[in-house]
Amino acid sequence: MVITARPSYARIYTALEELRTHEGVELQLVVAASALLERYGSAVSVMEEAGFKIDRQVYMILEGENLVTTAKSTGFGLAELATVFDNLKPDMVVTIADRFETMATAVAATYMNIPLVHIQGGEVTGSIDEKVRHAVTKLADLHLVASRKAAERVIRMGENPDSVVVTGCPSIDLAQTAVEAEPREPAKILSGYGGVGADVDVSGGYLVVLQHPVTTEYEQAFSHVSETLEAVREGGYPALWFWPNVDAGSDNTSKAIRGFRELHDLPNVHFYRNLTPLDFLSILLSSDCIVGNSSAGIRECAYLGVPAVNIGNRQRGRDRGGNVIDVDYDRNEIIHAIEQCRSNGRQERDLLYGDGTAGPRIAEALATATLSIEKILPY
Amino acid sequence: MVITARPSYARIYTALEELRTHEGVELQLVVAASALLERYGSAVSVMEEAGFKIDRQVYMILEGENLVTTAKSTGFGLAELATVFDNLKPDMVVTIADRFETMATAVAATYMNIPLVHIQGGEVTGSIDEKVRHAVTKLADLHLVASRKAAERVIRMGENPDSVVVTGCPSIDLAQTAVEAEPREPAKILSGYGGVGADVDVSGGYLVVLQHPVTTEYEQAFSHVSETLEAVREGGYPALWFWPNVDAGSDNTSKAIRGFRELHDLPNVHFYRNLTPLDFLSILLSSDCIVGNSSAGIRECAYLGVPAVNIGNRQRGRDRGGNVIDVDYDRNEIIHAIEQCRSNGRQERDLLYGDGTAGPRIAEALATATLSIEKILPY
C-alpha cells in the first residue's frame, strides 16, 4: 500500500490496522511524498509510532509548488516507484483517492503488470482531481468504493461489476468508534487543548466551525471567511472554531481570521488547533451543527446525524445525506441555515458513506481478491 | 503535437500536412521517444525531409526493454515534457493512441493545466494498451475519434458529447489518395523493389500477406507463421509477402520465415521489405485479398473494399467491416477463408474508419475548438 499524505493515512487507518493482522495478507507499506515531510505533519512518524513497519520511503516532491514542479514530481515519483515495486514484488498495489502521487503510483503499477487496487474511486468533485480519479479508475483492476453511487459510476465507466466492492469510507469507522465510546462531556474534552479566544460555555449546545481555503489569493480568502465570521458573531451561539491545517493556501485564511479578530470582538468564539481525530469526532457528535466546508460535514456527519451548513463549492459534486444545507458565501444565508439546523435537531443516521466496517471490509476484499491485469471495455 | 513513433507519424501525416497551413493554427511539433531513434526508423528524419520544423526533441527511452524500464521511461518522459510544455506554452497538447509516451504526454499536459486533445480514443483491443487508452480519455478535453462506435464508447465513459468529434482515421485519407490516383499496374509498382523469393506473375490476381508477431517466444512465433506459410503454399495462389517491421518480437517471426524457406519450396511467394505507404496501398487495392494480422486489413481495407483474412487475436476487439473473415492459426481455416474471399470478390466500401477526410477534419476541429480543462462526470 502506498501512503503519500497525512489525510490519506488518517482516512485509511482502520483498514491498515485490520490488514496488519489479517490472515493471508502481508502488508508492505511505501510512504512517499508529503507523508515524509515535516511541514506536512510527517505522517511517517505518526505511522511508526503506531507500530507500522515502513518498507520503503520515496522522496518525490520537487520544491517550487507550481504546475511544472507538480508534473515533474509525478514523473520522478513514477520512476522511483517502479524501482520500489520491482524490489518489493507485491501481489497488488493499493492506492488512494486522486492526488498526483496516486497517478504516479497507478501508472507505475500498470506498466509493471501489477494489479492495481483503487480506494475512493467513483466520486464526483470537479477540477483536476476529477480527471485524475477517473483515469486511475480506468487503470485499476479492483475498486473499493465508499458508496453505492460511486460503485454505480465506476461500473458505468465500463468497469466489470465483479471488480467493484462497496466497502464504505474508513473515515466512518472512527465516527462509529466515537458513537460507541463512553459519552464524555465536551467541556472536559476541550479542557486539555488551550486555544485562544473567548471563554465559551458549551453546556447548552454549540457550533463547530471549520473552513478551509479554496483560493490562494488573500483578498478572496478574507472575503470568504469574513462572511462566516460575521454570521457566527451575529448569531451569537457558542462556537468552537478549528484552524485549517497548515498548507500553502491556508496561511491566508489564518491571516484573514487574525485580521478579523483584530477589528471585531468575538465574545462567543473559541479557536482550537489540533484535536486528536477521536476527540474531534466526540465534540462533533455533541454539537448542534457543523459550519464551513470540511468533508467531515458531508461524510462523518452523515453517519453521526449531525446537521451541516456547507458553504461554497469545495464539496461540490460529493454525494450528500439529508443532514446538509448548502449555502453561498453570504452571512445571511449562513445564519438562516444555522437556525434551520438547530431547529431540525439531530438527523437520522445515513449510511451513505458506510456503516463503520470499512476497515475490515477493505482487508477482506484485499485478502480474497483474485486479480487479473487484463480488462476490456464491455460496450 | 507530440509524435513519439514512426507508425503514429504515418497515421497522422495527412492531419499534419493540413495543420501546417491551416489558418488560425500554429503547429508546434515535439518529437520524442522511438521517433528519434535510428533503430525504429528515425521518424524525425522523415519528418524533416517532409519539411516539418521540429520544435523540441525529447529523449526518454531507457535501454533495457523490460517492465521497469518502460515504467521509468514514462516517468522521465513526463518530467521532460513538463519542461517542454512550459517552454512552448501551447494552447493545447495533442496526443495519439495508447503508447506509454501517450500516457506521459497526457499526464504532463493535465498537471500543466493545458487542454489535452486525444486522437484515436474509444477503441477496444484488450491488454495494457486498453487501460492506457481509456485512462487518457478520462484526462482528455477533446476527443477526435476514428469511428461512430468509438465516439459512443467515449461518451458512455462519461465524456461530454460536445467534446467528441468523429473525424475518421487519417490512415484512410491515404487510402483514398490511392483510390483516386491514376491506376498503375502492380507489376510496374513492384519492379522497383527487388525483394527475394520466386518470380510471381501478378497479372491474374494475387494475395498480400503481412503477419506481425504477437509473442516474443521463438517456438510460438514459428508455429504461428508456419500455418500461414503452409496455407499460402498449399493454396498455390501468387502471393506478395511483406516482412514485418524490425522490432524486438519481429526478429523471431523473420527468423521463422527464413527457417521455413530453408525447409520448403515456395514457388508462388515473393517477399518484399518496405514499400512507400502509397505504393503499398495501390498494391493492396489491386489485390484479391489481404492475409495476416495487420491493422491494414481492418482499417484501410474496409475503405478499399478489399477482403481480409484476419488470423489470431492481434486485432481482437477492433471494430470491423464486412470485408473481414476471422480465423485461427490453422492452415485449413486460412485456406478456406482465402477461397471464400476470392469468390466473394471486391466488397462495398465501408466508411467505418472514415471517408478520407480525417486530416482536414482534425485540423478544423483543432482550429475551432474552444477548450476548457474543467470537466465533471455527468452521472
Added chain:
Amino acid sequence: MVITARPSYARIYTALEELRTHEGVELQLVVAASALLERYGSAVSVMEEAGFKIDRQVYMILEGENLVTTAKSTGFGLAELATVFDNLKPDMVVTIADRFETMATAVAATYMNIPLVHIQGGEVTGSIDEKVRHAVTKLADLHLVASRKAAERVIRMGENPDSVVVTGCPSIDLAQTAVEAEPREPAKILSGYGGVGADVDVSGGYLVVLQHPVTTEYEQAFSHVSETLEAVREGGYPALWFWPNVDAGSDNTSKAIRGFRELHDLPNVHFYRNLTPLDFLSILLSSDCIVGNSSAGIRECAYLGVPAVNIGNRQRGRDRGGNVIDVDYDRNEIIHAIEQCRSNGRQERDLLYGDGTAGPRIAEALATATLSIEKILPY
C-alpha cells in the same frame, strides 16, 4: 551563467552587471535550485527587479533535506541542465563555488562538450564542499580564482597555468563601492531599519555581530551563541547584531538568541534583520570590529581593514589577512580578542581577496577566453 542561490548571486553581482553590457559577450542566465524558491529569498525576483533577463528556470530541489534527496536533486538537476544547455547552446557554461548544483552544472557541461568556467576554485575549507570544489576544478577548462594562493593550488592540482586567472572575489567590488561612497553616519543608515532590542548609541564606536549556525542541534546551537552573547553583554560595548539568514539550521540559532534574551538583559545590543548589501558594508566600514563567523570578516573586512574576531571553525582553511583573530566558543577568549581588536584599530587594506575590480576582470576573462575542452595532466 548558472545561478543557483541568493548568496551566489550577491557575490557574482558586479560581474553580471559588467557582462550584460560587455562587448562581444552575450549573457544567458539560467536560474535554478534555491534561487527560485521563496523560502530562500527568491533570488530570481531580485534579479528580475535588477533588470536581468532570465533565459531558463530549472527546478531541481527534491523536498526532504537529507542525504538521499541532495544526491537525487543533483541527479535530476544534471538531467534538466543537459536539456537547457542543449536548447541554449552556449559557448561556455559558468558555475560558481562548490554547491551540489555546481556539481550538477559541471557534469552536465562536461558531457555536453561545452567549455566549463569555474569561479572560486582553489580555496580550502574541508568537508564535502572541499571534495566537490576540487572535482569541479578537474572538470573545468577556465578557472577564475579569488586569490593568488587559490591560483597556485589549482595549478598544483595539474591545471594548465594559462587556464587560471586571478580575478579577485567580486564580493570585494562592493566593498570598494562602500569605501568610495560619500561617508554616511551609521545612525542615519540604521534609522530606516527598525529592528528590536535596546537603543544603542553608535556615535562612539560599535561592534557588528553576525553568527551563523554550524550545527542543526538546538543544544549545541544554544551553547555556541550563548558564549558570544555573554561576551558582548559582559563587554558592554554598543553592538549591532544581525540575525542569521533563514535556513534549516539558523532557526535554532534564532531560537537560542530569543531564549537568551528572555533570560538576560542586553542593554547594549540592538538586533537587525536584512540591510541592503551596500548599507551593511557601510556599517561594517565604520565599525570597531566584526565578531562571529561570517565570511564577511575574512573576505570583505580584509579589504576594508576592519578587525575581525572569528569564532569556531566555520571559516577553517580559508586564507585570511592580518585583520583576523581566531578564537574558540569561549566568552573569555572572545572578550579578550575584542579588546585587542579595539586597541589595534583599523588595519592595512589587504588585497588578498581582490582589489575591487573582479567584476570587470571576470567579464574580460570570459570575453577574451579561447577555450578548449581538451586537457591532459602535465605530470
Added chain:
Amino acid sequence: MVITARPSYARIYTALEELRTHEGVELQLVVAASALLERYGSAVSVMEEAGFKIDRQVYMILEGENLVTTAKSTGFGLAELATVFDNLKPDMVVTIADRFETMATAVAATYMNIPLVHIQGGEVTGSIDEKVRHAVTKLADLHLVASRKAAERVIRMGENPDSVVVTGCPSIDLAQTAVEAEPREPAKILSGYGGVGADVDVSGGYLVVLQHPVTTEYEQAFSHVSETLEAVREGGYPALWFWPNVDAGSDNTSKAIRGFRELHDLPNVHFYRNLTPLDFLSILLSSDCIVGNSSAGIRECAYLGVPAVNIGNRQRGRDRGGNVIDVDYDRNEIIHAIEQCRSNGRQERDLLYGDGTAGPRIAEALATATLSIEKILPY
C-alpha cells in the same frame, strides 16, 4: 561494488573472486548501465553464471547515444544509485575507471556520505575520460591504482599518500595465470573457434592483430584499418586478426575490414571473434608480437614480454614499458615496426602494471581500510 560494463567486469574479475570469500568483507554487487544490456554482452548474465549474487540492477542508459542522452543518463543514474546506496547501506562504494557511470556512482556516494574507493585513478589518456577520472579522484577517499606513476600523480593532485595503494591492474592477474598454465599449442587452442579467412600455419610464429575504432566516420575508419591490413598483407607473416567488439563505432571498422577483403586476397590472415580471456592471453603469449591499438599491447604484453606495435593515438598518454613501438597510421611504419619487434624477440617482463597479485591486494586493501569521508587539500 558497482559494475557498469563488460570490460570493467573482466578487468576486475580476480578482485571480485577474492572479495567474495575474503574474511571480514561482505561483497554487495550493483550491476548497472551497459552491463545489463544484451547488445553490450550482458555482463550480468556472465556474472550470474560465475556464481555472483547481484544485489541490485540499475537501468540508467537513455537511448539515443548522443551528448544529451549521455548527460541525462549520468543524472538519472546518479538519482537511482542514491536510492540503491540508501537501501544497501554499504560501508564503502567501489567504482572503476572513468566512464559516465563512474561519475554518477562517485557523486552519489559523495552526497550520501559513504566513503568512495576508486580503482584505476591517476592514469593519463586525454579526452573527456581524463577529466572524469581526475574529478573522481578528487571525490574518492581511497585510491587503488595500477602503477607507481599513477600513485605519484594522484598524490601530486593533493591526495593523502596514506590513501593511495599501488595494487597493480587486476588484468595482469589473468596474464599471470596464462604464464603459469600448462603450455598449450596455439593451433590446438584455435581449433575450437572457427573464424573466417585463410588457413594459417602458426607453428613458425605469428602476429596477433586487434584494432579498435577511434572514429565514428566510415571514411576515416576505412583509411585507418586499411593501412594495417596492407602492412600485414605485404609483410606476409601469418596473422591472427581479432574483430573489434560490437559497439557503435566498431561497426564501421568491421565494415571496412569486410570491404578490404572483397578487394584484396589475404592469404596469410585468419579472422577470429571472441576467444575466452585466458585462451586469448595464451595465444598472445606464444605470438611474435601484437599489432594494433588494444590496451592489451600496453598492459598485458608489458607483463608477458610480448612486443607490441601500437598504432595511432588511442593509447596516448598511457604509461608504457619497453615492449611498445609507437607508429602512425602508415603501412610502411607498421611493417618496419613489426620487423623490429620480430628481430628483438621476447622482452623482459615489466611489472609496470602489476605483478599478478592485484586481486588479492585490492581485497586486502578494502578489508583493512579505515576510511573517512573528510579530506582537505594539503597545499
